Structure formats: C-alpha cells, structure tokens
Amino acid sequence: MSTQTTPEARAQEWRGRFPTVNYLNADYGIKSWLLTKDHKRIGILYLISVTFFFAIGGAYAAAIRLELLTPLGDLMQSHTYNKVFTHHGIMMVFFFLIPSIPTTLGNFLVPMMIGAKDLAFPRINLLSWYIYMVGGALTFAALLFGGVDTGWTFYVPYSTNFSNTYVTLAGLGIFINGFSSILTGLNFIVTVHTMRAPGMTWFRLPLFIWSHYATSLVMILGTPVIAITILLLALERVAHVGIFDPALGGDPVLFQHMFWFYSHPAVYIMVLPGMGVISEIVATHTRKPIFGYSFVAFSSLAIAVFGFLVWGHHLFVSSQSVYAGMIFSLISFVVAIPSAVKVFNWTATMYKGSLSYDTPMLYAYAFIGLFTIGGMTGLFLAALGLDIHVHDTYFVVAHFHYVMVGGQVLAFLGGLHNWWPKMTGRMYPEGWARFAALVIFVGFNLTFFPQFLLGYMGMPRRYHAYPPGEPMWQVLHVMSTGGASILGIGLLIPGVYFIWSMRYGRFAPANPWPATGLEWRTPSPPPTENFAVTPVVTWEAYEYRPVEEMEVVGPGAPDAPAGGQHPANRGVETEEQP
Amino acid sequence: MSTHAEAIEHGHGPEAAHEALAHHFDNMEQQREAGALGMWVFIAQEVMFFGGLFLAYLVYRMQYPRAFMAASNHLDWKIGTFNTAVLIASSLTMALAVWATQVGRSRKVQVGFMAATVLLGLVFLGVKAFEYHDKYVDGLIPIAGWFNPHDPIPAGVTTGQYQMFFWLYFAMTGLHALHMIIGVGIIAPIMWMAWRGRFSPEYHGPVENFGLYWHFVDIIWIFLFPLLYLLGAHFKGGH
Ligand code: HEM
Numbered sequence: 001m002s003t004q005t006t007p008e009a010r011a012q013e014w015r016g017r018f019p020t021v022n023y024l025n026a027d028y029g030i031k032s033w034l035l036t037k038d039h040k041r042i043g044i045l046y047l048i049s050v051t052f053f054f055a056i057g058g059a060y061a062a063a064i065r066l067e068l069l070t071p072l073g074d075l076m077q078s079h080t081y082n083k084v085f086t087h088h089g090i091m092m093v094f095f096f097l098i099p100s101i102p103t104t105l106g107n108f109l110v111p112m113m114i115g116a117k118d119l120a121f122p123r124i125n126l127l128s129w130y131i132y133m134v135g136g137a138l139t140f141a142a143l144l145f146g147g148v149d150t151g152w153t154f155y156v157p158y159s160t161n162f163s164n165t166y167v168t169l170a171g172l173g174i175f176i177n178g179f180s181s182i183l184t185g186l187n188f189i190v191t192v193h194t195m196r197a198p199g200m201t202w203f204r205l206p207l208f209i210w211s212h213y214a215t216s217l218v219m220i221l222g223t224p225v226i227a228i229t230i231l232l233l234a235l236e237r238v239a240h241v242g243i244f245d246p247a248l249g250g251d252p253v254l255f256q257h258m259f260w261f262y263s264h265p266a267v268y269i270m271v272l273p274g275m276g277v278i279s280e281i282v283a284t285h286t287r288k289p290i291f292g293y294s295f296v297a298f299s300s301l302a303i304a305v306f307g308f309l310v311w312g313h314h315l316f317v318s319s320q321s322v323y324a325g326m327i328f329s330l331i332s333f334v335v336a337i338p339s340a341v342k343v344f345n346w347t348a349t350m351y352k353g354s355l356s357y358d359t360p361m362l363y364a365y366a367f368i369g370l371f372t373i374g375g376m377t378g379l380f381l382a383a384l385g386l387d388i389h390v391h392d393t394y395f396v397v398a399h400f401h402y403v404m405v406g407g408q409v410l411a412f413l414g415g416l417h418n419w420w421p422k423m424t425g426r427m428y429p430e431g432w433a434r435f436a437a438l439v440i441f442v443g444f445n446l447t448f449f450p451q452f453l454l455g456y457m458g459m460p461r462r463y464h465a466y467p468p469g470e471p472m473w474q475v476l477h478v479m480s481t482g483g484a485s486i487l488g489i490g491l492l493i494p495g496v497y498f499i500w501s502m503r504y505g506r507f508a509p510a511n512p513w514p515a516t517g518l519e520w521r522t523p524s525p526p527p528t529e530n531f532a533v534t535p536v537v538t539w540e541a542y543e544y545r546p547v548e549e550m551e552v553v554g555p556g557a558p559d560a561p562a563g564g565q566h567p568a569n570r571g572v573e574t575e576e577q578p
Numbered sequence: 579m580s581t582h583a584e585a586i587e588h589g590h591g592p593e594a595a596h597e598a599l600a601h602h603f604d605n606m607e608q609q610r611e612a613g614a615l616g617m618w619v620f621i622a623q624e625v626m627f628f629g630g631l632f633l634a635y636l637v638y639r640m641q642y643p644r645a646f647m648a649a650s651n652h653l654d655w656k657i658g659t660f661n662t663a664v665l666i667a668s669s670l671t672m673a674l675a676v677w678a679t680q681v682g683r684s685r686k687v688q689v690g691f692m693a694a695t696v697l698l699g700l701v702f703l704g705v706k707a708f709e710y711h712d713k714y715v716d717g718l719i720p721i722a723g724w725f726n727p728h729d730p731i732p733a734g735v736t737t738g739q740y741q742m743f744f745w746l747y748f749a750m751t752g753l754h755a756l757h758m759i760i761g762v763g764i765i766a767p768i769m770w771m772a773w774r775g776r777f778s779p780e781y782h783g784p785v786e787n788f789g790l791y792w793h794f795v796d797i798i799w800i801f802l803f804p805l806l807y808l809l810g811a812h813f814k815g816g817h
C-alpha cells in the first residue's frame with residue numbers, strides 16, 4: 001500500500017481484501033458510494049450518518065449529566081442548559097432514533113430477507129439519504145449558530161412568541177428530514193408487497209419484515225402530520241397568523257394535539273424496528289421457531305394502529321377534558337397489550353431453547369428486561385391520577401429512556417452484531433463484544449434507574465439545578481452521572497472494535513450463527529444483486545433445528561444440504577444451490 | 579456476476595427484456611405494480627399532510643361559525659365554480675392522456691392531452707393569483723400588522739377570528755396550488771418522454787402514476803371549494 005498510489009492500484013488493493021466480488025468491492029471510490037443505488041451501500045451511508053448524529057447527541061447528554069452532578073447550576077447558565085437538553089433531544093429523536101434501525105439494518109436487510117435484488121425504488125432510497133443529510137445539516141447549523149431552547153417538543157406559545165433562538169431553522173431541518181422517513185417507509189411498503197421471492201408468502205416473512213412494515217405504516221401516516229405541524233409553527237412564528245395564539249383567537253393546545261398525534265406513534269417508529277431485530281435474534285440464538293409467529297406479526301400491526309389513538313396521554317394536565325383523558329388513559333392501557341404479547345412470546349420461545357450467550361443474544365436479554373420496565377412504567381404514566389404527580393418529572397425521563405435506549409439502542413447494537421458478519425464480511429471479536437454489552441447494561445441501569453426515584457420524589461425534568469437541602473437527590477444524581485460515564489465508555493468499545501474488525505477481524509462465513517433467513521444464503525458480504533439466483537422459498541420462517549439435531553442433519557431450512565457439513569464451515573460457493 | 583444473474587432472470591423467454599425494465603425487477607408487470615402502489619402510498623401520505631390543515635379548519639370553524647360565514651362571503655363563489663370546472667376538465671384530459679398511452683395512440687395525441695392538462699392547470703393558477711390579488715386589495719392578507727379589512731367586520735366577530743378564516747384560506751389553497759405547480763413541473767419531463775415515443779401499452783407507468791397524483795390534487799380542491807367558498811352562501815348579504 002505504501003508504494004502503490006494510483007487509484008487503480010488502490011482499487012486493486014481494496015478488492016484483494018475480500019475473498020469474493022461483493023457489494024463492497026464491486027466498485028471503488030467516493031463517487032461510487034455517493035451515487036450508489038444499492039440498498040446495502042445506502043444502508044452503510046446511513047450507518048455512518050446516524051452514528052455521527054448519535055455522537056453529537058451523546059456529547060450533549062454528557063453536558064447535561066455533568067451539570068446535574070451538583071445541585072447548584074454552576075457549570076452553565078439556565079439558558080445554556082435549556083439549549084443543551086433541547087439539542088440532545090432533537091439530535092437523538094429526529095436524527096438518530098427514528099432513522100436508526102430502519103435506514104441501516106432495514107435498508108440492508110429488507111430486500112435480502114424477502115429474496116429481492118433491491119428495494120422497489122433504489123433512486124428514491126438514495127434521495128432519502130440526501131434529504132436526511134440536508135435536514136440534518138440545517139438543524140445542525142441551527143445548533144451551531146446559537147441553538148434552540150424550546151425542548152424537542154417545541155411547545156407553543158414559547159416557541160412561537162417568545163423564544164429568540166433558531167426555532168425556524170431547526171424546524172425546517174426537521175421538516176425536511178421528515179420526508180426522508182416518508183420515502184423510506186414508502187419504499188419498504190412497496191417492496192414488501194411487490195418484490196417477495198417466489199414462495200415467500202406473507203406468513204413466511206421474517207418478523208423483522210413485519211415490524212418494519214408496521215413501522216413504515218406509522219412513518220407514512222404520522223410523519224406528514226408533524227410536517228404540517230412544523231409548517232404551521234413556522235408560519236405562526238414568522239407571519240404571526242394567529243393559529244396558536246389565544247390573543248388572536250387561536251388555541252395553543254391544538255399544537256400539542258397535532259404534535260403528539262405524530263409523536264406518540266413516532267415512539268413506535270422508535271421501538272418497533274428494535275422488536276423486529278429481537279425476534280430474529282431470539283429465534284436464531286435459541287434455535288427455535290418463534291412462539292406464536294402470527295401473534296407477534298399481528299401485534300406489530302396492532303401497535304401501529306392503536307399507537308395512533310393514545311396521543312392524549314401526553315395532555316392529561318393540558319386542559320384536556322377529563323372524559324377525553326379517561327378514554328386516552330384506557331386506550332393507552334390497551335396499547336400495552338400487543339407489546340406484552342411480544343415479550344411473552346420471546347420468553348416462551350426461549351423456554352427450553354438452546355440459549356446462547358453470543359453478543360446479539362445478550363442484547364436481546366437486556367432488551368426484554370429493560371423494555372418490560374419501560375413499558376410497565378408507561379402504564380404508571382398512563383394512569384390519570386398518578387401522571388399528575390409524575391408528569392414532567394424525571395420519572396418520565398427514566399420511562400422513555402428505558403424504552404428508547406434500553407429498547408431501541410440495545411436492539412440496534414444487538415442487530416449490528418448479529419448482521420455485522422453479513423454487512424462487512426468480518427467477525428467482530430466476541431470476547432470484547434460480550435464485555436462491552438455488560439458494561440453498557442450496567443452503565444445504562446445505573447444511569448436511568450435512579451431517575452425513576454428522583455422523579456417520584458419530585459425532581460422536575462429540564463431543570464439545571466435542584467435543592468441542595470435534599471441529600472438523597474444529589475446521591476441519586478451522582479449515581480446517574482457515574483452510570484452515564486460507564487455507559488459512554490461502553491458505547492465507545494464497539495465503535496473501536498467494529499472499525500478494527502473491518503480490517504483485522506476473522507473472515508465471516510456465509511452463515512456464522514447459523515440462521516435460516518434468506519440473507520444468510522448468500523455470501524458474506526453479499527454480491528451487488530444479493531443472490532446469484534433468485535431464491536425459491538419452500539419452507540416456513542424459523543424452521544430451526546435444535547443444536548443436537550443440527551449437528552447431524554444441518555441447521556434447518558430444507559434446502560441446506562443435509563448431512564454433517566456444518567454450515568459455518570461451508571465455503572461460500574456451495575451456498576447458492578437452489 | 580450480475581450478467582450471470584441477468585441471463586437467468588431475463589433470458590428465459592423468447593423476447594428480450596423491455597428496455598424500460600429496471601435491473602431489480604423481474605418483469606414489467608412487477609415494475610408497474612410497484613410504481614402504482616408507490617403512488618397510492620404517497621397519496622395516503624398526502625392525505626395526512628393536508629389532514630392537519632383540515633383539522634385546524636374543523637376546530638376553528640366549530641369555534642367561530644359566525645366569523646367563518648361572514649368571512650367566507652368575501653370569496654366569490656362564481657369564480658370558485660369556474661375554477662372547479664376548469665380543474666375537473668383538466669382531470670378529464672389527464673384521464674384521456676393515460677388512456678392514449680394505454681391503448682398506444684400516437685405520440686401527438688398523448689402529448690396533446692397532456693398539454694391540455696397543463697394549460698387548464700395554468701388557467702386555474704392564473705385565476706387563483708387573481709383572487710389572491712383581490713384579497714390583497716381588500717386588506718385581507720392574514721399576517722400580523724397587514725390584516726386590515728376594508729369592509730366592516732360584523733358585530734360579535736373579532737378581527738382575530740376573521741383573520742383565522744383567511745389564513746386557513748391561504749394556507750389550504752396555497753398548499754393546493756403548490757401541489758399543482760409541482761405537478762406541472764413533473765409532467766414536463768413526462769411530456770418530453772411521450773414526445774420521444776417512450777410510452778406504449780407495455781410501458782406507461784409514469785403517465786398513469788402522474789394521473790393518480792393529478793386526480794388526487796383535484797379531489798383536494800373538490801373539498802376545499804365548498805368548505806371555503808360556499809360556507810356563507812345562505813347568509814348572503816348578512817354582513
Ligand atoms: C407500553 C406502552 C407505553 C405507554 C402506555 C406509555 C405511556 C406514556 C405516557 C402516559 C407518557 C406521558 C408522561 C407525561 O408526560 O406525564 C409517556 C411519555 C413518553 N414516552 Fe411512553 N409509553 C409507552 C411506550 C413508550 C415507548 C415504546 C416509547 C419509545 C420508544 C416511549 C417514549 C416516550 C417518550 C419519549 C415520552 C416523553 C415525551 C416528552 O418529552 O414529554 N413510550 N409515555
């Protein structure tokens with residue numbers, strides 16, 4: 001490498017790093033990435049971008065935790081603090097969590113799992129990434145110019161009549177970014193409907209596909225509402241038309257209704273894809289078919305539908321009528337049922353399974369436990385009376401971090417580990433990965449569990465100081481900040497070894513786990529059009545055989561050649577037997 | 579590798595793959611279905627997008643019925659009816675354009691119908707611009723500091739409530755007009771393709787999908803027209 005300098009030679013060197021021709025080395029150079037229409041490459045582009053925004057959001061989180069280490073607001077002024085938590089929320093919700101799994105793992109896996117060559121609209125797929133980058137750049141610019149201090153929820157009338165920060169610019173970025181979500185959802189829906197391989201019926205689809213389908217429905221039907229809401233907010237702010245201004249006959253609560261009509265369903269955009277990942281991991285790493293496949297599949301759709309009917313649980317104390325509050329409370333309890341169905345089915349799948357302790361499965365264990373806590377505390381909040389006590393306290397903060405970080409972020413990490421061999425053709429170092437998973441789990445709980453207690457004791461959210469006279473409060477805050485430091489370190493470790501593994505990791509076989517999904521029936525990394533021959537599916541999803549049987553007849557899924565050849569040792573060339 | 583796949587995928591029939599077939603589809607039928615479904619999903623998205631404004635309309639219409647009726651009288655229902663007719667006619671010409679490509683009429687016929695559609699769309703937009711100007715003359719631009727109705731506001735109605743109607747009027751018709759302008763922008767390259775003879779009974783997805791979009795935009799107007807123009811008709815002269 002040191003002496004080779006021509007682009008041709010560098011391309012040659014790059015190709016030499018893979019045993020096969022695949023999507024990564026089929027083409028070379030920055031242009032081949034920025035103009036790619038390959039869903040796998042677009043997935044990688046997204047992976048880099050969402051990681052970038054995650055890092056920014058993380059830096060703001062660190063600032064928040066540092067400030068709260070001591071009771072007095074000594075690190076920054078309250079005005080700065082308002083900006084810091086706003087920036088944290090905006091970056092994490094709109095630019096990391098919502099796109100996180102769908103645009104990376106989803107982009108990469110949806111076509112492969114259904115046996116297609118690409119998503120239905122590859123150009124729209126690339127366009128969605130550019131839209132995302134433009135939206136991200138605008139919002140990021142708003143933060144750099146001086147920031148926003150409204151909270152990620154942009155509540156009026158503060159955001160329209162009083163805040164003198166960059167609300168409009170940040171809103172514009174989020175508005176634009178919304179269209180990238182919409183296009184991704186549109187692409188997934190059309191792809192799942194029209195591009196399935198022969199024999200891939202709806203009820204043979206991996207549950208990852210079902211959950212992405214449900215997510216896409218929410219993206220399609222919810223995102224436009226936040227788009228128009230932000231547009232109205234900007235209109236109100238810039239032209240002062242009066243829609244949300246009581247002085248002109250407008251109604252500020254209308255904003256909250258419109259905002260949460262999107263943003264509650266959006267929390268399911270932020271967790272459904274993670275549930276899909278966990279379904280895959282649990283089946284693969286317990287070597288059992290998912291218990292109650294169709295229940296899990298339909299629970300995704302149920303979540304998507306009911307998710308649209310509960311937004312009022314964010315408005316219990318916002319002058320909403322008591323009767324509306326009661327109904328919203330009731331439906332919020334109902335929406336927890338499909339989530340619980342999933343948790344029970346995963347647990348039942350594990351029962352008497354061959355439980356593995358590979359890293360992806362560690363994340364799945366963590367997800368199931370933490371999501372349960374997050375979901376259950378959601379029910380506390382959905383209880384009318386109790387919510388009046390804990391609304392706008394750290395209890396809410398702890399609740400949503402249990403579902404968003406304990407849920408989606410851990411699922412994202414689990415999924416990355418599970419499919420990393422497929423995406424890069426290299427194995428990650430298992431020992432380090434297990435260690436990191438443990439650190440993350442400990443750090444996470446230490447960060448967020450104390451926040452439940454703090455919130456219950458009355459610590460409000462979005463405050464940069466708290467009474468020094470409450471001794472327990474500082475103890476809990478110190479624990480939380482300590483946990484956040486551990487969590488931060490834990491998150492850095494995978495960052496390091498993932499990058500390391502791309503060069504030094506062991507070459508991954510086509511099917512390292514081994515799993516039954518179509519994405520594992522093609523070399524790692526896959527060729528540009530995914531499959532040399534379009535697969536014909538003749539088996540049900542998750543036809544796993546227990547390990548003992550697998551050692552004799554192979555891993556499952558009928559077309560795997562029977563007889564002792566362990567698929568993990570099989571060469572990639574034999575993978576394409578139809 | 580990909581040539582190998584292609585040979586297996588597209589090479590089995592006696593006829594070669596259609597030149598418009600994208601590499602990741604198996605056949606034209608699949609490609610057409612995907613395109614059509616994509617447009618329907620997009621339209622679902624659009625319904626929700628406009629839905630936010632319809633919701634705001636509903637809320638304030640319920641709260642301030644008198645203000646809305648009085649303000650609605652400022653819109654000329656005759657002009658509105660004319661524009662409705664223009665738009666429905668453009669839907670007809672668009673449907674004919676789709677038909678012309680489906681049955682393989684000559685490219686002149688195809689382009690002719692599309693041009694008629696564009697023309698009618700532009701007439702609509704022109705009339706709309708004229709109406710907007712009228713509102714400007716009457717001091718009905720709903721921006722703080724500008725809103726200054728020249729006609730007296732009826733008793734029991736506040737300026738704010740009156741203004742509420744007009745910003746809804748501008749937001750809803752403005753967003754609708756924006757969709758028409760985008761539509762004209764999209765049909766231009768499609769007309770160019772039609773002129774080059776690209777469409778045939780086998781391949782006419784872009785025309786068909788654009789047709790769906792255009793009809794959708796028309797339907798939005800069909801709802802806007804009565805909600806905004808006809809609201810105060812039976813109160814005519816009441817202010
Ligand atoms: C089991 C179903 C769930 C129920 C019943 C539920 C209930 C609630 C309720 C009632 C609140 C409002 C609390 C308040 O402001 O006083 C809330 C807040 C929140 N929830 Fe959940 N939740 C559930 C699941 C989730 C999931 C899966 C996520 C995300 C992945 C999530 C994210 C959030 C967020 C971000 C907030 C705070 C919004 C803000 O900034 O004010 N929730 N939840």
Ligand SMILES: [Cu+2]
Pocket residue numbers: 263264267310311313314
């Ligand atoms: Cu909610």
